[in-house]
Amino acid sequence: MRELLPNRLARTARRVTLLIGVAAVAGFLMKFETRWVPAGMDTVADIPGGSWVVLDRWCSGLRVGSPVFVSTPHGDLVSCIAAVEEEAVTIRHPNPDAAWGDSRHFGAIPMRDVIGTVVVTLAPLGQDPRR
Numbered sequence: 001m002r003e004l005l006p007n008r009l010a011r012t013a014r015r016v017t018l019l020i021g022v023a024a025v026a027g028f029l030m031k032f033e034t035r036w037v038p039a040g041m042d043t044v045a046d047i048p049g050g051s052w053v054v055l056d057r058w059c060s061g062l063r064v065g066s067p068v069f070v071s072t073p074h075g076d077l078v079s080c081i082a083a084v085e086e087e088a089v090t091i092r093h094p095n096p097d098a099a100w101g102d103s104r105h106f107g108a109i110p111m112r113d114v115i116g117t118v119v120v121t122l123a124p125l126g127q128d129p130r131r
Helices: 006-031
Strands: 032-036 052-056 067-072 075-084 088-092 114-122
Touching (some): 006 032, 032 114
Antiparallel strands (some): 067 075, 075 088
8 A cells, every 4th residue: 555645745736736727727718818909999988998808709798788899890899789689799889979880880790700708908007997
């Protein structure tokens, strides 16, 4: 019968911890991605231009009112979901005076053009994200 040696137990614990850490990072990279909001974008007041956002690629929390990063004819931008259909979404900017168009200009967006739902927003240094 082998006895439990402290060094062997510690080595096994380190290996298990490393494997769990690698699995957690791999899972995070599969589900999430990060993007920079283009400077000057004023479509959603809570997400100012120049912010760094973490996106849920699987869009698991997609519902009306969700802030999303989408590909549009005007380029990639941040907006809010106004309606969710089976194969498309309608976006409306909370700021109707934004320089970028929303679904009022180009119609519903196919679901494949939704890059991800915004999970976390990190505003640029020195800028209040609530402004």
